[in-house]
Amino acid sequence: VNEHDLADEIRQVLDDGLDRMDGETRARLHAARRQVLNSAFTPDGRGGALALARQHHRIVLALLAGALFLTAWFMLRPEPLADGGDLDILLLTDDIPPQIYADWRLVRREDVGPLCLTVN
Amino acid sequence: VASSQEIDAFLAGVERRAFKHAAFAVRDHHSALDIVQNAMLRLVERYSDKPAEELPLLFQRILQNAIHDHFRRAKVRDFWVRLVSPLRDKDEDNGETLESVAAHANAPRQPGPEDEISGRQHIAAIEQALSELPARQREAFLLRYWEELDVAETALVMGCSEGSVKTHCFRATNALAEKLKKKGIQP
Secondary structure, three states: OOHHHHHHHHHHHHHHHHHOOOHHHHHHHHHHHHHHHHHHEOOOOOEOHHHHHHHOHHHHHHHHHHHHHHHHHHHHOOOOOOOHHHHHHHHHOOOOOHHHHOOHHHOOHHHHOOOOOOOO | OOOHHHHHHHHHHHHHHHHHHHHHHHOOHHHHHHHHHHHHHHHHHHHOOOOHHHHHHHHHHHHHHHHHHHHHHHHHHHHHHHHHOOOOOHHHOOOOOHHHHHHHHOOOOOOOOOOOOHHHHHHHHHHHHHHOOOHHHHHHHHHHHHOOOOHHHHHHHHOOOHHHHHHHHHHHHHHHHHHHHHOOOOO
C-alpha cells in the first residue's frame, strides 16, 4: 500500500465528511466558539476583565494575598498599651503628681513631698 | 499578537476538523463537542497573546491534551463507580479497557437502507475504520495527513520522537488498508 496515495484518498473523504456535517453540530460548534470569544474579549476586540484576570492570574493572586494579609494584620494587631488622653486628665485633676515622669535621680526630696518613694 | 478577529477566523476554520478528531477518539457526540469547546477556551485563555501563525500547532497540542484528559477523567470516574457499586454484576468486568468499552457502547450506527447515498456510506466506513485504529496511530495519521503537519511538528504535538511518528503512520496506513479491504473498499 502506498502510504501517501491512501492518505490522499482518506483526506479527500474526510474533507467530504466535513462538508456534509449536520447543521445542528455546526450550530453547536459556532455557539461554543462565540461563547469562548465573548468570555475572553470585549465587543471592541480587546481582552475583557475576565480574560485579563486569567492571563495575569499570578498578579491577581499576589494582590489578593496582599489584601488578605493587610486585613488580617489590621484585625489582629495588639491594642495600644495605654491611652495618653486618660493620663492627661489624671494629671490635670492632680490625681498624678507631675514628678512621676521625672528621673528619680534629678528630683529633690522636698519637691516630691512625704509620699514620694526614695531610692538609695 | 493575534487579534480577536484572527482568533475567531482561525477557530472557525478548525472547529469542524477538531470536532472530528475528538469524535474519532471518544466516539461520543456530546463529549466531542465539550472537548472542542474546552480546547478553544484553553487556547484563548492562555495563548491569545501569541502570534496568529503559532495558533495551529498550539491548538492541535491543546486538542490532543484535552482528548487525553477526557480519557484520564473517565478512568478516575470509572474507578470510583466500581468502588462504590458493590451490586455491580461481576460478569461485566471482563478486563476490557475503558476506551474499548466506550467504543463498543457508542459505536457509530451502521448505515441502514435509509442511508443509501453511497458517498455517505463511503465516508462512514472510512471514519469508522479510523475510529477503530489504536489512539496513537490515529493521532499520528490524522495530524500528519489531514492536518498536513510535517513529521517534526507531529512529533511536537504528540510529545514523541520523529521516528515514532513515522512508525505510527506506517502502521496506521497498513491497518486502514486492511480494514477498508475487509469492508469491500479498495484503496
